[in-house]
Amino acid sequence: MQYPDNSIITLDHVWKRYDNKVILKDVNLDIHKGDFVAVTGPNGGGKTTLLRIILHLLKPTQGRVTYRRDNVEVKKLPIGYLPQKNLIDSRFPITVRETIASGLLAEKNIQRDECDKRISDTISLMGLDAHSDASIGDLSGGQLQRTLLGRALISNPEVLVLDEPLSYIDKAFEHHLYDIIADIARNTTIILVSHEMSTISGMANRHIIVDHSIHECHASHHYVHSTCDEA
Numbered sequence: 001m002q003y004p005d006n007s008i009i010t011l012d013h014v015w016k017r018y019d020n021k022v023i024l025k026d027v028n029l030d031i032h033k034g035d036f037v038a039v040t041g042p043n044g045g046g047k048t049t050l051l052r053i054i055l056h057l058l059k060p061t062q063g064r065v066t067y068r069r070d071n072v073e074v075k076k077l078p079i080g081y082l083p084q085k086n087l088i089d090s091r092f093p094i095t096v097r098e099t100i101a102s103g104l105l106a107e108k109n110i111q112r113d114e115c116d117k118r119i120s121d122t123i124s125l126m127g128l129d130a131h132s133d134a135s136i137g138d139l140s141g142g143q144l145q146r147t148l149l150g151r152a153l154i155s156n157p158e159v160l161v162l163d164e165p166l167s168y169i170d171k172a173f174e175h176h177l178y179d180i181i182a183d184i185a186r187n188t189t190i191i192l193v194s195h196e197m198s199t200i201s202g203m204a205n206r207h208i209i210v211d212h213s214i215h216e217c218h219a220s221h222h223y224v225h226s227t228c229d230e231a
């Protein structure tokens with residue numbers, strides 16, 4: 001199969017069914033290095049399922065997902081992930097600092113000083129200095145979301161997958177978050193799911209609606225319609 005040179009993630013005739021229910025129907029998608037893919041769609045349309053399949057966390061019922069670097073198929077890509085419903089048990093006795101630091105666990109060749117600096121910088125970027133030693137069980141929903149976002153981006157991954165990053169985030173931090181995302185997008189491929197598309201849509205170069213099948217559309221359709229006219 002021929003892929004565009006800058007293609008890094010390809011979904012090839014992907015289907016997902018639970019029992020007899022079709023959640024994703026024959027999805028074909030090529031994500032290119034440097035893309036900012038904004039994804040929206042109705043509740044239950046299959047957005048989180050699609051992300052988990054892209055991340056290799058969930059197996060498609062049919063079809064395949066492949067990763068490539070410089071046009072050569074690879075088994076893994078460094079991908080940072082902010083899940084929608086976080087799987088962290090907030091009763092688990094772990095601090096904000098430790099949670100954010102866990103995003104560096106896969107980095108083998110990082111010096112202790114550099115590691116400490118990255119952790120401190122990320123805590124500050126997320127506005128969590130006053131909470132760095134707090135247990136995650138004592139955080140508000142928005143503080144926990146910022147902690148998990150810090151964990152997703154601390155390693156400067158090649159691809160960042162964000163499932164509803166604005167959940168629980170207050171208006172003041174929301175604007176700061178847009179700046180952070182715009183800055184990261186300059187050298188990172190981003191796939192971002194949101195129901196709030198008004199600002200995100202303007203940052204993205206690709207706009208996708210997931211309603212069991214996927215529809216790529218123009219930005220202007222994105223936050224106006226939950227379905228779009230197919231090109």
Ligand SMILES: Nc1ncnc2c1ncn2[C@@H]1O[C@H](COP(=O)(O)OP(=O)(O)OP(=O)(O)O)[C@@H](O)[C@H]1O
Pocket residue numbers: 018023041042043044045046047048049050084
């Ligand atoms: N493990 C599972 N077993 C059975 N059905 C599932 C499972 N996981 C998800 N589903 C179903 O798949 C459908 C798509 O779910 P998904 O979470 O992908 O939707 P979504 O577009 O992200 O929705 P939302 O906008 O509400 O977050 C839903 O109907 C959901 O109930």
